Amino acid sequence: MIFRKMKLHNFRQFKGDTELSFSTDKSKNVTVITGNNGAGKTTLLQAFNWCLYGQVKLENPDELITKEILSQIEIGEKERVEVSLEFEHLKKIYTCRNYIDYIRNTNSNIQKLDEDRLFTISDPDTGETKRTDQNAIREIFPSDLSTYFLFDGERMQDLVDNQRAGKKDLSNAVKNLLGLDVLENAKFHLEKAKKEFETEFVSDSSSRLSQINEELKLIDEQIEEEKRKKDNYENELIELERKQSKVNDILKSNAGLKDLQNKRNEYANQMQRIEADIEKKKTDIFKTFGTASVNYFLGSTFDILTDKIKKSDLSDKAIEGINANAINHILQKGECICGYNLNNNPSAIEKLEKLRSYLPPESYSILLKGLEVNIKNAVDNNNKYYENFNRMYDEYNNLINQKDILTNKMNENEKIIADVGDQDLSKYNEEYMKLRTLIASKNQAIGSCKNQIEVLKQTQRNREDERSRITVSSNINDAVQFKVDICDKLISDMTSRLNKKEKEVKADLQEKTSELLSKMLNSDKNIYIEDDYNFTVTDEFKTFTLSEGEKIVTSFAFVGSIISIAKDFISKEKNEVLEIADDDRFTLVMDAPFAKLDLSHRKNVTSLIPTLTDQIILFSADSQWDGVVETALKEKIGLMYNIDKNGTSSSISLIEKEVK
Amino acid sequence: MLTFQTDIVIRGKKAEKYQELANKYGFLLVDIYMMSGVLGFINNQKDVQDNDSSVTANIPRNVLQSRSDKIDFLYQVVTLNNEIDIDAENAMKLAFEENSIENPKKLYKRELFEDYAMGGIDILYDMLSDVVFDKQVDNIKDILDKFYEKSNLGQKTINDILEEEGL
Numbered sequence: 001m002i003f004r005k006m007k008l009h010n011f012r013q014f015k016g017d018t019e020l021s022f023s024t025d026k027s028k029n030v031t032v033i034t035g036n037n038g039a040g041k042t043t044l045l046q047a048f049n050w051c052l053y054g055q056v057k058l059e060n061p062d063e064l065i066t067k068e069i070l071s072q073i074e075i076g077e078k079e080r081v082e083v084s085l086e087f088e089h090l091k092k093i094y095t096c097r098n099y100i101d102y103i104r105n106t107n108s109n110i111q112k113l114d115e116d117r118l119f120t121i122s123d124p125d126t127g128e129t130k131r132t133d134q135n136a137i138r139e140i141f142p143s144d145l146s147t148y149f150l151f152d153g154e155r156m157q158d159l160v161d162n163q164r165a166g167k168k169d170l171s172n173a174v175k176n177l178l179g180l181d182v183l184e185n186a187k188f189h190l191e192k193a194k195k196e197f198e199t200e201f202v203s204d205s206s207s208r209l210s211q212i213n214e215e216l217k218l219i220d221e222q223i224e225e226e227k228r229k230k231d232n233y234e235n236e237l238i239e240l241e242r243k244q245s246k247v248n249d250i251l252k253s254n255a256g257l258k259d260l261q262n263k264r265n266e267y268a269n270q271m272q273r274i275e276a277d278i279e280k281k282k283t284d285i286f287k288t289f290g291t292a293s294v295n296y297f298l299g300s301t302f303d304i305l306t307d308k309i310k311k312s313d314l315s316d317k318a319i320e321g322i323n324a325n326a327i328n329h330i331l332q333k334g335e336c337i338c339g340y341n342l343n344n345n346p347s348a349i350e351k352l353e354k355l356r357s358y359l360p361p362e363s364y365s366i367l368l369k370g371l372e373v374n375i376k377n378a379v380d381n382n383n384k385y386y387e388n389f390n391r392m393y394d395e396y397n398n399l400i401n402q403k404d405i406l407t408n409k410m411n412e413n414e415k416i417i418a419d420v421g422d423q424d425l426s427k428y429n430e431e432y433m434k435l436r437t438l439i440a441s442k443n444q445a446i447g448s449c450k451n452q453i454e455v456l457k458q459t460q461r462n463r464e465d466e467r468s469r470i471t472v473s474s475n476i477n478d479a480v481q482f483k484v485d486i487c488d489k490l491i492s493d494m495t496s497r498l499n500k501k502e503k504e505v506k507a508d509l510q511e512k513t514s515e516l517l518s519k520m521l522n523s524d525k526n527i528y529i530e531d532d533y534n535f536t537v538t539d540e541f542k543t544f545t546l547s548e549g550e551k552i553v554t555s556f557a558f559v560g561s562i563i564s565i566a567k568d569f570i571s572k573e574k575n576e577v578l579e580i581a582d583d584d585r586f587t588l589v590m591d592a593p594f595a596k597l598d599l600s601h602r603k604n605v606t607s608l609i610p611t612l613t614d615q616i617i618l619f620s621a622d623s624q625w626d627g628v629v630e631t632a633l634k635e636k637i638g639l640m641y642n643i644d645k646n647g648t649s650s651s652i653s654l655i656e657k658e659v660k
Numbered sequence: 661m662l663t664f665q666t667d668i669v670i671r672g673k674k675a676e677k678y679q680e681l682a683n684k685y686g687f688l689l690v691d692i693y694m695m696s697g698v699l700g701f702i703n704n705q706k707d708v709q710d711n712d713s714s715v716t717a718n719i720p721r722n723v724l725q726s727r728s729d730k731i732d733f734l735y736q737v738v739t740l741n742n743e744i745d746i747d748a749e750n751a752m753k754l755a756f757e758e759n760s761i762e763n764p765k766k767l768y769k770r771e772l773f774e775d776y777a778m779g780g781i782d783i784l785y786d787m788l789s790d791v792v793f794d795k796q797v798d799n800i801k802d803i804l805d806k807f808y809e810k811s812n813l814g815q816k817t818i819n820d821i822l823e824e825e826g827l
Contacts, residue, residue, distance in 0.1 A: 312744055
């Protein structure tokens with residue numbers, strides 16, 4: 001089965017009619033659809049799902065018709081959303097159409113009018129076209145086709161995350177390949193029948209037996225209820241783990257930004273400290289200037305003043321070796337040291353008294369001496385002050401230099417942050433922690449359900465034992481036992497057959513994935529898938545820890561091997577049933593996360609994509625469609641489209657691009 | 661010992677300049693008073709207060725008293741320098757005259773210094789006020805370097821300085 005064409009009419013953002021063809025050329029088997037993030041790639045991918053299965057994995061899944069169209073419907077008018085797919089299978093052309101009609105009723109409300117899925121089949125040889133039913137499609141695709149051919153970005157990621165969602169996906173892929181869902185259903189019904197039969201046993205104490213049967217029925221219901229609760233918790237857990245993985249991806253991919261933001265904070269703190277130091281130094285400098293510079297300004301006059309004092313007659317008038325006490329003694333005695341009587345000579349007394357004022361201890365020279373000391377101290381202090389100021393000035397300039405260097409660093413850091421794209425990562429950290437708590441509580445709830453189930457099963461076994469003890473041997477009971485035994489046998493056979501088949505397919509998946517992964521990574525690798533669908537990758541020597549890029553390579557390898565096994569399996573089954581040689585071709589639709597591939601693997605993986613199956617429909621973000629990817633695929637591209645926003649309008653359209 | 665019995669109160673435009681420098685640089689008014697007096701003296705620039713503005717700058721008596729040794733030293737150097745050439749003995753009397761609570765008269769040396777402090781505030785204000793924030797420290801450094809060159813701390817002779825100062 002390969003796709004030939006898809007037509008959209010008013011499907012979500014694709015207003016009006018949009019049509020795209022897919023390359024059916026065997027040598028150019030790749031169709032590429034590129035678009036910016038949010039342009040509508042996922043919508044287009046989900047159009048396959050909606051057309052074939054009536055399901056969409058999009059936000060607001062009920063709002064399928066283009067909003068603008070819906071708002072413009074007049075009262076009594078009708079509008080349709082429709083997707084049709086044309087595909088080729090065993091040389092016949094099939095179309096599958098899914099549509100919903102909407103009408104605005106007289107109350108001005110929008111009402112879903114009609115919803116239908118139509119299938120037609122036409123034979124190009126005879127030109128005959130006829131309607132067919134969904135069973136015809138089911139014949140072409142076993143149960144859930146999308147498991148093998150439709151891989152959106154989320155599934156690509158889940159496959160290698162070794163988390164619940166990925167494990168479930170792998171296990172579903174294997175089970176669907178085997179048609180296990182049908183067999184599991186049969187097993188379920190057999191177990192139910194067995195239980196019904198068991199209530200037919202008779203005993204001597206029939207009242208106790210019926211009581212036990214009632215109890216067992218109740219226990220069964222309780223077990224089912226616990227299982228249902230556990231399943232719900234597990235589904236919720238898958239969603240939570242998926243969200244956590246996405247948040248973790250954002251945090252990991254922004255690890256560089258986080259470092260830069262940490263650096264920004266560190267720089268800001270350093271800057272705060274330097275600015276505080278600068279302010280403090282400035283205050284010190286001002287304070288020193290305010291208190292000490294006055295003598296410094298005056299310093300230029302000290303020598304002048306000293307000179308002036310020397311030149312004045314103030315110091316000349318003193319007599320060396322004579323002090324005021326000696327003059328006092330002479331005045332008291334009334335006689336000079338030369339014998340001159342002073343008592344009769346007031347002018348001589350006046351002269352001596354004047355002389356005394358120039359002599360120590362209470363003299364001008366003492367005062368001048370004091371002043372000299374003060375001046376000397378001031379001069380010394382001025383020298384110290386100048387040195388001290390220059391030291392502070394150097395320290396201040398040093399801080400200013402540090403600030404300049406830091407400012408440059410900050411600017412450079414901000415430039416890198418702007419290039420990377422700044423965003424607040426703290427909300428993601430909070431979200432991650434919140435999800436971790438929720439996951440822990442879900443795991444706890446699942447554990448508690450499992451315990452409860454075990455307790456109930458133990459009670460169930462006890463009651464069953466009691467029932468067999470009180471059951472008497474009789475023809476009736478023998479007949480009942482026979483029926484129960486048959487059920488047991490069937491259940492056991494079915495289980496072992498399924499286990500065996502599952503093991504075989506798992507081994508096949510293991511082998512094929514290992515082979516593809518080795519090719520993609522250019523070195524021998526082995527994948528081991530455990531019973532619980534956890535997997536490990538080993539190389540020649542030891543368990544190999546996958547890098548993020550290698551995980552995505554592994555995802556590609558899983559996708560490739562799943563589709564290869566599906567193809568083999570379905571072809572084999574067809575050949576057995578239809579007894580014809582099948583030249584059927586297979587398709588693979590995938591949203592390829594090229595950006596997550598390491599550059600070293602990008603070329604290898606990309607060039608292997610066209611070999612995965614007969615037809616490849618590849619979705620890629622514009623930014624991921626880089627030189628390496630384009631070059632590796634260019635020989636294999638048959639058709640190429642770009643999703644384009646129609647100017648400022650909210651709708652989008654597809655533009656076919658020339659294949660270079 | 662010099663005793664201050666009253667606050668020094670500066671009024672008008674001079675007071676505005678005192679307050680502006682105090683706010684801008686965190687100087688005490690008493691320090692501005694001393695710097696202004698010295699700058700007024702070495703530049704021979706006296707002035708008087710005006711009443712053009714209601715702003716006042718009040719230097720409290722207790723602050724003056726706590727700095728009285730330093731202030732008196734400035735008074736002495738300025739008065740001697742100013743008066744010694746005229747009459748050395750009188751200069752000594754004026755420079756070392758002291759007042760007390762019993763003798764509350766206003767001293768000549770204080771009046772002389774205050775005249776210089778009113779003239780000198782204009783010089784100090786011109787040196788410091790019109791400077792952008794991040795150039796304040798560099799400006800102070802330039803002022804100090806200029807005085808270093810002028811003062812006896814440098815290699816210049818007294819005659820060089822006398823000539824430069826026009827004394």
